[in-house]
Amino acid sequence: MTGRHRVALRRGWTFARPRGTERSSVVLQGRLFVTRRTILLAAASLGAISLSAAPASADEGMWTFDGFPAEQVRENYGWAPDQVWLDHVRNSAVRLTGGCSASFVSPDGLILTNHHCVASCLYDNSTDAMDYLDEGFTASRREDELPCPGQQAEVVTAITDVTAQVMDAIGESTGEALTKARDAKIAELESAGCTDQETTRCQVVTLFGGGQYKLYTYRKYSDVRLAWAPEDRAATFGGDPDNFNFPRYSLDASFLRAYEDGKPVETPNHLEWNPRAPEEGEITFVVGNPGSTSRLFTQSQLAFEREVRLPITVATMSELRGRLIRAMDESPEKAREGLDLLFGVENSLKVYIGRMKALNDPAFTGKLAAAEQELKAKSADNAEIGNLWGAVEDAMDAYRTLYLPLRFTQPSGDLYGYAQTLVFAAQERAKPNAERLPGYTDSALPLTQKRLLDERPVYPWVDELMMEWSLSKAREYLGVDDPDSKLLLGKESPEQLAERLVSGTRLADPAYRQQLWENGLAAIEASDDPMIQYALKLAPRQRELKALSDAQYSGPLAAAGAKLADARFAAYGDTLYPDATFTLRISYGQVKGWTERGNEVPIRTTMGGTFERATGNPPFDLAPAFAANEARIDKNTTYDFVTTNDIIGGNSGSPVIDKAGTVIGTAFDGNIHSLGGNYGYDGTLNRTVAVSTAAVQEALETIYPAPALAKELAGE
């Protein structure tokens, strides 16, 4: 029995973007985003536009801070936060570039997030001699805190409405011209907004599918270190079988610390640590960065999801899962090396299967259809929108033709990803800023570069498996005689090609990547690295498909989105929330169970329940420190709990905040019903799952003792 059976992490509500594609889909549009570390949940959101959907029902919504529905909250709960309260939590909220959310919880830069959000850090710091993922980590002194490669913490400092500027730039243009004009203006605004790229970051965010554009300015901290993490099994007790389920017994929490100039960052804005049990019915707020939702999809967009994208995604990812599970059985090394990818694959697969189930539920889809009908009826006299549902249908028809080539001309694997980034960066950097693809503008380059050049382990067998899989699926779905299949494979088989490229490339070496990055297009073109040559060969077709997609799909959707956002505001007023965009949002709700097949699901579990659920066999085996300290643990301590807050992937690590503005938990998952939450929120069933601060406190005191941390959290 190998590590796979011993360890079975879960990714929960992490939202991760692949390296080099920070802001939008760019060239990679339509791609199934699978890299070793990250699975992008957001494929469905590309080109999301604001169309239908009725106003938010009770507890629904991932609200922007400048659009918080205070009146509605007051109506439902008899109380609502004021501006001071909102500013305080906003300034305490942290975004982690790995795809998670977090919050400052001490004046010395201490950050609360999930264990699964720091798993890669534990993994990168581990050696054969010391497996931090398995054994957990406690820094006895601050000097011992572990650096987390690739991790960056960001705090929003300003949000500026730039809708007018972007709209002016777009003017009357359509199709590809629209996307070019828009992207050029965005590049200019971002560049002008953040002159200091060392400590700030600027991002223009498209809201309501093109109805609004806002410039987000972040204070960024590039030096993030790990202070405390429990054993992996404590966080992943129940493994994939328990993922997206409740009752749950998971200590999915950990602490990071932000540093600058070698010292902890001062964070006067932070949440007060409140290690108490939640109370049934109390109001709760979740503040974080939901990654992507598709709640404003039209019927034709939903039909595409149900009929095309989800079936293909579930079938191909299921096969990947099988290949990986079996490969990890081959040796303990492979079990460890494949783990990070398997977690991502299994988590995403559960998400996609949940979405497919939701879209195959006529009761659920009936509500979405009714909402669209209502908006259509309310907009009947709105002459300005024209036949925009028809325009979306046309765009989706075009996309049905483009989808397979867009998706399958992007081979998977970290090494190919490096090559593609290097090729596109070299080609794009030769252009003026305003003419570049979004991932390669001046404002986007620093993170693209960081992700490309950071040293991380590369396991050739994993890359070979990924390429072999993705190329064989490309041939399967495109067909043997398709020109794109021939471009991808030539006369080689997927197995041969993957083997030749992976064994021949030097891109696993960061120094070689740096050299290619610095030496520009000529060096890239002159390189005899087979992976670089392969990426060069594919690039023209990828650009061609991107242009076709801009002209026939993204451009028309953006045009329709802008007008239909107006229609929605006209029909429902301005108390609306936009689809999620991995930017800061706040959701409100309450501590509340639900009814599952006639049974009441209680609001909480206790730490003692872990011992009852344990079978002794993975993934239901006790974490060693739990077993060793059973007698000392207060078994009545509230462990995990559920709330009605409306969250989604990317919210992992978000603080759960009470009325007093103190933190009482960290959200790490949703229940199984929440998977339909991508398309619509159902307050009777959708639940956030959080680990309570009471449980974390008990762990800090009894199971994984960290007295210094406990004192810091207590403000002592």
Place this chain on the structure above:
Amino acid sequence: MTGRHRVALRRGWTFARPRGTERSSVVLQGRLFVTRRTILLAAASLGAISLSAAPASADEGMWTFDGFPAEQVRENYGWAPDQVWLDHVRNSAVRLTGGCSASFVSPDGLILTNHHCVASCLYDNSTDAMDYLDEGFTASRREDELPCPGQQAEVVTAITDVTAQVMDAIGESTGEALTKARDAKIAELESAGCTDQETTRCQVVTLFGGGQYKLYTYRKYSDVRLAWAPEDRAATFGGDPDNFNFPRYSLDASFLRAYEDGKPVETPNHLEWNPRAPEEGEITFVVGNPGSTSRLFTQSQLAFEREVRLPITVATMSELRGRLIRAMDESPEKAREGLDLLFGVENSLKVYIGRMKALNDPAFTGKLAAAEQELKAKSADNAEIGNLWGAVEDAMDAYRTLYLPLRFTQPSGDLYGYAQTLVFAAQERAKPNAERLPGYTDSALPLTQKRLLDERPVYPWVDELMMEWSLSKAREYLGVDDPDSKLLLGKESPEQLAERLVSGTRLADPAYRQQLWENGLAAIEASDDPMIQYALKLAPRQRELKALSDAQYSGPLAAAGAKLADARFAAYGDTLYPDATFTLRISYGQVKGWTERGNEVPIRTTMGGTFERATGNPPFDLAPAFAANEARIDKNTTYDFVTTNDIIGGNSGSPVIDKAGTVIGTAFDGNIHSLGGNYGYDGTLNRTVAVSTAAVQEALETIYPAPALAKELAGE
């Protein structure tokens, strides 16, 4: 690189039933039928009932011989076969119990079928020293012909209408009482019909979902031997990528011979061999045993397929495919040992994905919905049918609840299958014939026993992989806390349980199986074999689920089916064809291409095309004998061709017969559009793919020389 890349068989239109479940779904209802050798395509057909669907359009239909639509054929083609013609081809047609069709083509018992229908025989006869699958086989003398374990050839000798007897037995009973009364009468009729179980076999077949019952009597030949087969790569050129596609370059043909008392069987009834190229537009007949269709499904049944069964099937089988592909990479032995299962999995998966695509195509499903509406309208005045569509809906609602436990309380793997058959057989044989489950009645026992006791290789790693996979999927879909999950797993993990059962059982030994088979229930219960004990533990729950399904699903569907068959006959007259049931049917059509995305697909390929398509890399590498004989092969020889005949899985090996009653090809596949043929036939797109007798003749003369066989076929 291991054998997986070298060899990539395809299963084509084989229809295979798992061992021990010959006639109907019985206890195994709802199971995903995956055993090492066989993948049942027919899960969708369980409980199929005759409800809607308009009369057959041109070329549509898998007709029973007693319902052949001669007038319709004459109208379309200006000619129709007479009774002599029909009787002749009927008496020449052969059913192979492995799940294929075939025909006698000489007076000495020579049988034409597909290569993929004899692949298991080649596989079973192979040793490390001699791989017949890879190298092909030609018997230079009849004495050298190879025995095919488990293979049985059957020829229909009589069809008797027993509808009245079965209906009388059912009377007014409903639910489980109905299924019990029906099954008891069927057992009695079968037992009375075939007193000589050595040479005859009796089967009562349910047509029109309970509208008709017919007793089929077969002459059976249990000694079947292999006379000729080409190299595997000649038959599987293009592998899985080309499966269900056209143009195609496959020599998917082979010859068997039926023996009795050690001598070739005399078969005066046989088809004349006609090694000529097909002509565009000529009328063709395909005579064989289509396994299962769902064309009479109601909208609620189709919704269940689309929303529940197919998504689960595709996701879980894709993962199995991935596990298996990777496992086969571990060693050349595993590559060989897993091949048979992988072929089945990939073939079935393509079928299921094709079905899902069809049911996610609104244009396709719209036609099915319109047909149901038409029948409802025509039946508005038919008071006798009552609200029968509502009755089906209720049954499907009940089935939605039962489906997951029915499906997932049946672990996969040959060894578990042996254990389950032994347990149920011991329990059932203790009862009177009329009270037994259908797979264990006197008439069904001989084949059940043959399948159980025949010696075949068992590869423990394959069984362990299958059990681990099926048990982990059970836990995933049922949920960790579900009582059935707990019954299946106890406190063990899927990996542990599978390892313990497979490594501990002695059931791989046929002598041990025979001993348990002979010694009855007491021996079974006393056995300390862990797999037997496990099957004993699961049996009560499996019986309970079968009873629930009979009461709430199968029984109500049978009752509805009988009445609605009457409604269809009332609306459309009696020129209707029933859904496929792996019994003898005849379809008519013509040699004709189709239009694919604006391009005309020609009717045929030539043998020379193989050399142009070859890349040198698997699965597009030339078979060695093709490469060696390139200069001698007549490249203009018609290789594969397409016709409009309406066929489906089970038709593999069926003769393609011309107007003169001579054989001009053997059907081995459908095109990709034909996968929707499970639900409805579209004459503009659906095509049968056959290998021409001209190509087989060229192979017999030039590539895999078999002069004696060529003479025999020429009647010399």
